Amino acid sequence: MEEDKNELTPEEKIRKENDLLKLKMMAEQGAKFFEGSETELSPTIENEWLNYIQNFEELHKNAKKISVYKLIGEPTFEAEANLDDASITKKLNELLEYMGEHGVCLDYMDGYDDRVIYKFIVDELFRYEMDDVRMDGMVSHFIYEPEFD
Numbered sequence: 001m002e003e004d005k006n007e008l009t010p011e012e013k014i015r016k017e018n019d020l021l022k023l024k025m026m027a028e029q030g031a032k033f034f035e036g037s038e039t040e041l042s043p044t045i046e047n048e049w050l051n052y053i054q055n056f057e058e059l060h061k062n063a064k065k066i067s068v069y070k071l072i073g074e075p076t077f078e079a080e081a082n083l084d085d086a087s088i089t090k091k092l093n094e095l096l097e098y099m100g101e102h103g104v105c106l107d108y109m110d111g112y113d114d115r116v117i118y119k120f121i122v123d124e125l126f127r128y129e130m131d132d133v134r135m136d137g138m139v140s141h142f143i144y145e146p147e148f149d
Contacts, residue, residue, distance in 0.1 A: 103139050106142050
């Protein structure tokens with residue numbers, strides 16, 4: 001039995017699907033793709049990436065606002081003023097680990113007192129409103145930069 005010469009291979013089908021996804025993303029979101037890269041992705045990996053981006057765009061388009069505190073499940077943490085110097089570092093590490101488990105990360109430079117960082121998280125970062133976009137493997141990063149007078 002002779003194969004149909006118009007039949008696409010599985011790899012060709014994925015490449016066609018990728019081309020359609022790219023066209024859709026260019027039309028709907030203004031995406032730009034650059035061809036001719038020296039490090040070309042396999043069609044399967046590119047397809048996973050394109051679908052991940054497309055899903056993110058859909059979630060982001062329909063996202064509601066949510067506080068960081070609600071996003072991470074409204075945990076119970078002590079107020080900074082109630083913690084002594086001996087326990088603040090332990091509580092900060094617990095808090096940072098908990099946040100990481102829920103896809104939230106606070107980046108800051110070394111040299112800040114643990115009490116300052118803990119207080120910032122509980123008193124300010126928890127109140128911050130952000131888009132409620134949750135995807136497996138996604139992490140929202142925040143940077144601590146104090147205001148200077």
